[in-house]
Amino acid sequence: MKLALILLCILCQFFLVGGQLLLKKAMSPSAATILHSRRTRFFVGGIGCLTIWFFLWLGVLQQIDLSTAFPFEGLNPALLALGAWLVLKEKLTLTSWCGIAMITIGIVVVSGS
Amino acid sequence: MTAVNVEHQAPAVPYRFGPFAWFFNPYVQIGIGAILVAISELFLKKGASAAPQWGNIPAGLGGMAALASGWTWAGILFYILSFVSWIYVLRFVPLTVAFALINLVHVLVPIGAWLVLGEQIPIRRWIGIVLILSGIIMVVGPVAKAEEKL
Numbered sequence: 001m002k003l004a005l006i007l008l009c010i011l012c013q014f015f016l017v018g019g020q021l022l023l024k025k026a027m028s029p030s031a032a033t034i035l036h037s038r039r040t041r042f043f044v045g046g047i048g049c050l051t052i053w054f055f056l057w058l059g060v061l062q063q064i065d066l067s068t069a070f071p072f073e074g075l076n077p078a079l080l081a082l083g084a085w086l087v088l089k090e091k092l093t094l095t096s097w098c099g100i101a102m103i104t105i106g107i108v109v110v111s112g113s
Numbered sequence: 114m115t116a117v118n119v120e121h122q123a124p125a126v127p128y129r130f131g132p133f134a135w136f137f138n139p140y141v142q143i144g145i146g147a148i149l150v151a152i153s154e155l156f157l158k159k160g161a162s163a164a165p166q167w168g169n170i171p172a173g174l175g176g177m178a179a180l181a182s183g184w185t186w187a188g189i190l191f192y193i194l195s196f197v198s199w200i201y202v203l204r205f206v207p208l209t210v211a212f213a214l215i216n217l218v219h220v221l222v223p224i225g226a227w228l229v230l231g232e233q234i235p236i237r238r239w240i241g242i243v244l245i246l247s248g249i250i251m252v253v254g255p256v257a258k259a260e261e262k263l
Contacts, residue, residue, distance in 0.1 A: 020208065027203040029124045077216060077248075084208045092209060099251025103216050106244030109217055109228075109237060 005063055009072040012056045017079045019049030021087050028088075070111035074104045126205055139205040143214045151221035153191035155229055158186030186220035213252035219245050 006067075026042035052057040060069050081100045115248050128137040135141055154158050160182040178218075179185045226232040 020212065023200065024203050024208040027200060029204070066121060073219075077212060080212045082210055084212075088208060090209050092208045093255065095255060096209065096213075096252045099213065099253075100250040102244050102248030102251065103213060104248075106241045106246075107216070107219055109241030109244060110223060111241075112237070 005060065006057065009060055009069060010075065012053055012060060013072060013075045013079055015056060016047045017076060017083050018055045019045060019046045020080060021083045022049060023045030024088060039111075073111065074107035077103045077107070082083035115218075123124055124204060126254045133220065140214070142198050142202050143211060144217070146166060146190070146195045147215055147217040149191050149195035150218045151216075151225050154186045154218075154222050155197060155225050156188030156191060158226070158230065160188055201203045207256075210256050213249050215247055216249055224226055 019061055022042050023046035023065045026039055026046055056071075081092060081097070125141060126137055128134055157179075161179045163179075163182040163184060199211075199215070221233075223234055223238055223242060227234050
């Protein structure tokens with residue numbers, strides 16, 4: 001697989017996780033109390049990210065087999081945990097990090113089999 | 114210590130009492146959402162398989178051909194329903210916990226493909242499924258204990 005395709009696969013996951021973080025920000029009560037327009041902006045941004053993810057991912061799936069592309073989905077839980085920790089300031093225990101690592105490995109094993 | 118958002122308290126869940134209270138429990142909604150996504154994936158797969166083959170046209174247009182199948186539209190409908198459920202969940206549940214739970218999809222889809230589409234599950238995939246489930250329990254377990262009141 002070409003390096004460009006691998007990078008594209010990883011970029012896809014960044015858009016997916018970014019979209020989820022924005023949606024969470026849009027739906028969280030702290031955003032509800034602030035300006036309505038800002039909340040809408042988060043929501044639109046989130047949907048926008050997910051739309052970009054969807055078409056990029058379709059593009060990837062046209063180029064390579066589903067079984068080759070799918071292990072990259074394993075990046076999601078790890079990236080998302082990092083994002084939630086850094087951006088949303090959600091606290092994670094050591095057990096949570098271990099659990100996320102296991103989900104990641106599990107997805108790679110499921111999709112690689 | 115559990116994975117709780119420090120920025121603010123989660124808002125109160127609506128309809129905490131009454132015969133349909135369970136339906137508004139965000140954790141029940143995650144389960145419903147995961148099942149909706151799994152159903153949509155199975156429908157989309159059926160729709161894509163039913164798509165007519167149009168010779169050597171680009172793969173992207175081949176994907177559009179799936180829209181000719183009613184299964185594909187059913188898949189899209191279920192995906193939209195799951196999105197509504199997901200948006201509701203995000204209001205109440207920390208993203209880390211919600212996202213860990215939604216990984217149930219990675220378990221439900223292979224099992225659904227096995228039961229409904231008759232696809233085989235090799236032993237390696239079963240191992241992966243067990244790993245995912247254990248990971249979910251590790252992330253969600255402490256939170257579930259803290260939120261038993263829900």
